[in-house]
Amino acid sequence: MSNYNFAYLDEQTKRMIRRAILKGLAIPGYQVPFASREMPMPYGWGTGGVQVTAATLTPEDTLKVIDQGADDTTNAVSIRKFFEKTAGVATSEETAQASVIQTRHRIPEEDLREDQILVYQVPIPEPLRFLEPSEVETRKMHSLEEYGLMHVKLYEDIAKHGAIATSYAYPVKVEGRYVMDPSPIPKFDNPKMEMAGIQLFGAGREQRIYAVPPYCKVVSLDFDDYPFEASKADHACDMCGATDSYLDEVIMDDAGGRLFVCSDTDYCAGRRRAGHVGAQGVALAEDAA
Amino acid sequence: MIEIRDLSKTFTLHNQGGVVIPVMQGAELTVAKGECVALTGASGAGKSTLMRMIYGNYLAAGGSIVVNGVDVVRAEPREILALRREVLGYVSQFLRVVPRVPTVDVVAEPLLAVGVDARAARARACDLLARLNIPERLWSLSPTSFSGGEQQRVNIARGFAHCYPAMLLDEPTASLDATNRETVLSLIEEAKARGAAIVGIFHDEAARERVCDREIDVAVYTPSMAGAA
Amino acid sequence: MTPLLKVENVSKFYGNRIGCEGVDFDLYPGEVMGIVGESGSGKSTLLNCLAGHLTPDTGEVRFEMRDGMMRDTVSMSEPERRMLSRTDWAFVHQHARDGLRMNVSAGGNVGERLMAVGARHYGDIREEAVDWLGRVEISESRVDDRPSQFSGGMQQRLQIARNLVTGPRLVFMDEPTGGLDVSVQARLLDLLRGLVRKMGLSAIIVTHDLAVVRLLADRLMVMKDGQVVETGLTDQVLDDPQHAYTQLLVSSVLQV
Numbered sequence: 001m002s003n004y005n006f007a008y009l010d011e012q013t014k015r016m017i018r019r020a021i022l023k024g025l026a027i028p029g030y031q032v033p034f035a036s037r038e039m040p041m042p043y044g045w046g047t048g049g050v051q052v053t054a055a056t057l058t059p060e061d062t063l064k065v066i067d068q069g070a071d072d073t074t075n076a077v078s079i080r081k082f083f084e085k086t087a088g089v090a091t092s093e094e095t096a097q098a099s100v101i102q103t104r105h106r107i108p109e110e111d112l113r114e115d116q117i118l119v120y121q122v123p124i125p126e127p128l129r130f131l132e133p134s135e136v137e138t139r140k141m142h143s144l145e146e147y148g149l150m151h152v153k154l155y156e157d158i159a160k161h162g163a164i165a166t167s168y169a170y171p172v173k174v175e176g177r178y179v180m181d182p183s184p185i186p187k188f189d190n191p192k193m194e195m196a197g198i199q200l201f202g203a204g205r206e207q208r209i210y211a212v213p214p215y216c217k218v219v220s221l222d223f224d225d226y227p228f229e230a231s232k233a234d235h236a237c238d239m240c241g242a243t244d245s246y247l248d249e250v251i252m253d254d255a256g257g258r259l260f261v262c263s264d265t266d267y268c269a270g271r272r273r274a275g276h277v278g279a280q281g282v283a284l285a286e287d288a289a
Numbered sequence: 290m291i292e293i294r295d296l297s298k299t300f301t302l303h304n305q306g307g308v309v310i311p312v313m314q315g316a317e318l319t320v321a322k323g324e325c326v327a328l329t330g331a332s333g334a335g336k337s338t339l340m341r342m343i344y345g346n347y348l349a350a351g352g353s354i355v356v357n358g359v360d361v362v363r364a365e366p367r368e369i370l371a372l373r374r375e376v377l378g379y380v381s382q383f384l385r386v387v388p389r390v391p392t393v394d395v396v397a398e399p400l401l402a403v404g405v406d407a408r409a410a411r412a413r414a415c416d417l418l419a420r421l422n423i424p425e426r427l428w429s430l431s432p433t434s435f436s437g438g439e440q441q442r443v444n445i446a447r448g449f450a451h452c453y454p455a456m457l458l459d460e461p462t463a464s465l466d467a468t469n470r471e472t473v474l475s476l477i478e479e480a481k482a483r484g485a486a487i488v489g490i491f492h493d494e495a496a497r498e499r500v501c502d503r504e505i506d507v508a509v510y511t512p513s514m515a516g517a518a
Numbered sequence: 519m520t521p522l523l524k525v526e527n528v529s530k531f532y533g534n535r536i537g538c539e540g541v542d543f544d545l546y547p548g549e550v551m552g553i554v555g556e557s558g559s560g561k562s563t564l565l566n567c568l569a570g571h572l573t574p575d576t577g578e579v580r581f582e583m584r585d586g587m588m589r590d591t592v593s594m595s596e597p598e599r600r601m602l603s604r605t606d607w608a609f610v611h612q613h614a615r616d617g618l619r620m621n622v623s624a625g626g627n628v629g630e631r632l633m634a635v636g637a638r639h640y641g642d643i644r645e646e647a648v649d650w651l652g653r654v655e656i657s658e659s660r661v662d663d664r665p666s667q668f669s670g671g672m673q674q675r676l677q678i679a680r681n682l683v684t685g686p687r688l689v690f691m692d693e694p695t696g697g698l699d700v701s702v703q704a705r706l707l708d709l710l711r712g713l714v715r716k717m718g719l720s721a722i723i724v725t726h727d728l729a730v731v732r733l734l735a736d737r738l739m740v741m742k743d744g745q746v747v748e749t750g751l752t753d754q755v756l757d758d759p760q761h762a763y764t765q766l767l768v769s770s771v772l773q774v
Contacts, residue, residue, distance in 0.1 A: 131619065144597045148604075148634025152619070152626050155633065158640050159623055159662050223640040303762030304769065345751055347758040366737035366751040367546050387711060387733055388704040401715075 007054040007087040013037055017055035017209070021200055024211035029178030030142070031125050036207040046079060046104055047204030049121035053102045056117055056200065057083065062090045064098035069106040069246070069263030076104075095266050105168070107189040109245045109267040112197030114214060120183040122203040125210065127171045127181040147179050150221055158226055167231070173219045174212055182218075188232045188246045193218040235260040238280040240271035290455050290486035291320040291343065296352035296362075296510075298338060312338055316352070316510040318488075322454070325477065325487040327501040330508040336490045339507055340457050343488065344379050345369040356455055374402050378456040380448030382463065384432060384440040392435075392443055393418065393428040399451040410450075417446035420472050438464055449476050456480060458489035462496045474500055522547045522688060522720050523568070524588060528577035530563050536744035537563035541577070543739065543749065547687070550714055550721045552735030552752060554728060554767070560744035561724045562692060568722065569609050569690045570599045581606075581688070604634050608681035612693035614673035617680070618665045624651060624676055625661040631684045650679040654709060671702035675709065682713060689714075689721040695730055707733050728771055732756055740764045 005011065013035075020034040039047040057063065063083050067076040071093040079102060080091050092098050095108040102119040112118060128138045131149050141149065150171050157165045170187035174180050182193060183201060193199065199212040212218060222228035233247045238259045245267055250259040259280055262268035272281065296316040302308045313335050320326050328336040341347040343354055345361045354361040357376045359368055373379070378399075386395050393414045400410035418428055421442040427435065432443045445461060461477070462470045470493075477500045480487060491497040497504070521544035530537035538560035545551055553561045566572040568579055570591055580588040581602070591599055603609070611617035618627050628647040629637070637643050648658050654675035656668075665673050674694065681689065694710070695703040711734060714721060723734055731738055731752055738755040740748040740763065748761040759765045 131622070140596075144600055146600065146604075146634060148630055148632075151633040151638070152622055152630050155626050155629055155640065155643065156623060159625055159644070222638075223643075224638050225641050300758075301760070303765050341757070346753050348750070348754055348760060367549055369751055370736050387708050389708050 004086040006059070007057045007083065007089075008039075009037065009051065009054045013051075014055040017051055020209040021052065021055065021211060024200070024209050025198070025213050027178070028212055028216050029172075029174030029180040029210060031208040031210045033207055034209050036204045039204065040082075041078070043205040044123065045075060046102070046121035048202030048206075048209070049102050049104070049119050049204075050079060050082070050202075051204060052200050052202035052209060053079075053083065053100060053119045054087075056100055056119065057087050057089055059087070059089060061099045062092050062097055063087075064092050064095065064101045064266075065103075066101065066106060066108070066264075066266075067104045069108075069248070070265045072265065093266055094270075095264075105184050105186075106246070106263060107185055107192045107195075109242075109262070109264045110270075111192075112195050114196045116197040118195075118197050118199045120185075120199065120201045122181065122183040122201045122206075122208070125181055125201065125203040125206050125208040127169075127179055142178060145177070147173075150179050151223070154221060154223065154226075158223070164222065164226055164228070170228075171221050173221060175216050176219075179221070180210060180212075186232070186246055187220065187228070188230045190218070190220045190228070191230050233260055236278060237262045237268060237271075238278040240268045240276045240281060241278040242268070242271055242276070290322050290357060291318065291488065292353075292355045293318040293343070294353045294355075296339075296342065296354060297350045298335070298342060298347065299350045311512040313342075313507075313510050314512045316507070318505055320455075320486040320488055322484040322486050323481050324503070325481055325489060325501045327497045327504045328488065328490050329504050329506050330511075334506075334508040334511055336507050337459065340379075340459055340488065340490065344373070344377065344457055374399075376454050378448050378451065378453035380445055380456070380458045380461050382441070382444075382459050384444040384447075386432060388433050389431050391429045392423065392432045395432055395443060396446045396450055399447060403451055405451075413450055414446065417450060418443070420476075421446050422469055422472075438466075438469075441465065442469060445473055445476070449480070452480070452483060453485060455486045456488075458487060458491075460490055460492060462491065462493045470496070519546055520582065521545060522549075522582050524578070524580040525568065526578045526580070528564065528567055528574045528579060530560075530567050530572060530574050536560070537572075538567065538741070538744045541746055543746075545688075545720055545722065547720055548718050549737065550719075550723065550735045551737050551739060552731030553722065553724045553739045553741060554726060554731055555741035556726060556767075559741040561741050563744075564741070565690055565692055565722060565724045569607065570603060571609075604631055605684055606687050608686040608689040610674075610677055610681055610689065610691040610694050612696045614665065614670070614677045617677040618673060620666050621664060623662045623664055624656065624668070627665065627676060627680045628683050631680065635684060646683060647679075650683050651676075653713070654679040655705075669702075671698055671706060674698065674706060678706075678710070678713070682717070682719075685717070687720060689719050691721060691723040691725075693725050693727075694723065695725070695727065703730070710734060728756060728768065740767065 017034055020032045024032045039050055065076045065080040067073040083089055084091055095110045100117045104121045126138055128141055128149055131153055132138050154164050168186045169181055169184045170190055172180055172182055196214050198214055201210045220228040235247055236243045237245060239261050242262055245262045245264060247260040248263045252259055293316055298313040300310045330336055342349050349362045359372050393411060396414035397410040400413060423442055432440055461473050474496055523545040525541060525543050528541045529539045541564055555561045567574040574592055578590045579592050581591050583589050625644055625647040628650050629643040632643050648661055651661060656672060656675060665676055695706055725731060735752045738752045739746055742763045748755060748764045756768055759768050
């Protein structure tokens with residue numbers, strides 16, 4: 001065991017963060033200010049998510065960390081190691097095994113259960129920010145439910161691109177009240193936000209925490225004549241053949257060769273273990289050999 | 290229709306040592322329906338001042354001016370505006386319009402203001418412009434670029450567009466040629482025939498003789514400067 | 519007829535200095551009132567107090583709600599007041615960039631108020647926006663251009679369209695023609711006059727330009743040092759001013 005306090009942060013800080021989390025859960029979608037701490041990583045690397053995870057973890061938890069769906073990227077590996085070292089908790093790459101999942105930019109393909117918590121890393125928590133630079137004004141707009149501006153952004157999309165071009169960080173309204181930025185997840189993931197698990201959002205630099213309790217209504221904003229569509233690449237995974245998962249496009253060579261693969265590496269691996277093979281994939285046994 | 294009692298007017302020139310200039314005292318005038326009264330008197334006697342007071346453009350110092358039951362001296366701005374819209378027309382010597390607005394719309398405007406539909410209003414405007422010999426090619430242009438005589442006729446057309454029950458005419462025939470003068474005089478006669486009460490200033494004596502029933506010399510209401518000092 | 523707006527004893531102080539003091543007036547439906555005075559006379563302070571941008575230190579600003587009830591907009595809750603300012607009121611700023619979103623297209627600017635009151639059909643919103651651009655003489659082909667690509671006069675017309683699209687009953691205007699070329703001013707004035715008449719709008723226009731009020735305003739309020747020194751029918755106040763200051767103001771206008 002290390003000389004760190006459990007999960008790095010001191011108990012007072014974790015208590016402060018837990019209060020913010022509870023308040024966030026009590027007012028779904030509302031951005032709760034909190035005293036974000038300096039963490040041993042730069043802003044933009046998930047300092048908000050890490051603090052929320054630190055305040056949420058218990059010694060019995062199993063932690064999974066994903067970055068754009070993958071468990072093996074620098075950011076995911078670093079954060080996983082950070083908590084292995086400072087909290088000594090078990091870690092896993094399997095969605096079903098984890099009790100706390102910290103994520104950057106994705107929701108796992110597999111449905112989450114009531115005993116699981118999903119922690120999002122959020123760069124800019126204010127969905128109105130790009131059109132209204134004043135924090136005083138955006139807070140007032142939230143408190144008075146003045147959300148016309150959010151639709152102005154979508155209107156501009158349609159006027160410019162002929163369709164709502166916003167493809168990630170697509171704004172949602174939670175429980176019919178607060179308009180919320182779901183963090184930069186692809187809009188494909190938006191419908192998954194109505195889930196059994198608890199969703200917590202942490203923005204370290206902006207010092208905001210917000211939350212969506214289980215089974216909350218989460219509606220993606222749209223127009224009657226331009227309804228929301230949870231789109232993805234019109235393709236099946238080339239590795240596992242899944243047609244229902246969000247895909248990353250990987251350019252293979254200078255000749256335009258490309259590969260579509262599940263962005264959720266655990267999901268893809270699980271399907272391949274179960275014997276599914278995609279167009280460019282190979283059976284798992286051979287692959288391992 | 291128009292009833293003026295004990296009307297007085299002073300000008301106070303605050304920026305010239307606060308000089309108070311009394312210009313009218315004890316003016317009385319009654320004009321019945323269908324009657325045309327000419328205001329006479331030397332230049333500066335107060336003919337235009339009286340007309341402007343009736344129209345609410347100058348503020349009376351005392352007395353009353355009742356037009357169709359509204360005392361212009363005491364009425365609220367919106368009451369005066371309603372009176373001007375519905376009841377009291379004024380043909381001044383100068384045309385004052387918004388730049389850019391076509392002549393036909395300038396003439397039709399008083400009709401639109403009382404709720405006449407746009408087509409009927411334009412038809413009436415065209416009719417009047419034709420009677421006053423404004424060439425049709427000018428109707429779609431703004432009158433601001435017209436000659437003085439043309440502007441005067443546009444002004445008259447506008448003044449006669451709506452059939453006001455009471456009218457104020459300030460030199461309506463000045464600087465008009467014989468044909469147009471004749472048209473204006475018949476317009477005045479038609480207005481009288483339909484019962485309009487008219488107060489006018491006519492330097493054109495023949496015109497005055499023809500359309501006016503009475504003359505009032507406003508000089509009798511001019512206070513002597515000695516008395517004022 | 520009952521007033522649309524009843525202003526009673528409105529004062530605003532900046533520390534020891536008077537912004538405006540003891541202002542009373544009634545504004546009736548369809549009436550256009552001009553407020554004139556030199557810079558610092560308190561006319562803009564008064565306008566901002568009336569429009570809910572500033573909280574007056576004394577007095578009431580009672581507005582006739584759509585249900586016919588008179589409500590004091592000073593003491594009503596902020597959400598209610600902000601709702602009024604999106605539905606029943608309009609505010610045309612002197613500088614178009616204060617009243618427009620410069621990084622949003624013309625159509626989006628006009629559509630914002632519609633979306634703010636719940637419009638959720640893109641096609642309808644756009645149609646309405648194009649219709650309003652037409653009414654303020656902006657070509658449909660400019661609907662997706664940003665206001666930063668517009669001339670000053672066009673920006674001002676766009677601001678007017680953006681404000682009037684929800685059919686407000688009372689329009690506040692702060693020097694609406696200030697800073698525009700005279701030819702552009704004339705066009706804007708003509709447009710405003712037409713809209714005021716067609717929509718039966720009531721308006722309060724703050725300006726230092728007497729020619730503007732002569733053309734637009736039915737009645738006039740003259741302010742000096744925070745006080746109202748003279749009120750009356752516009753042409754009467756301009757042609758037969760009673761107060762020393764008004765006489766000075768009128769006689770100071772350069773004749774063209």
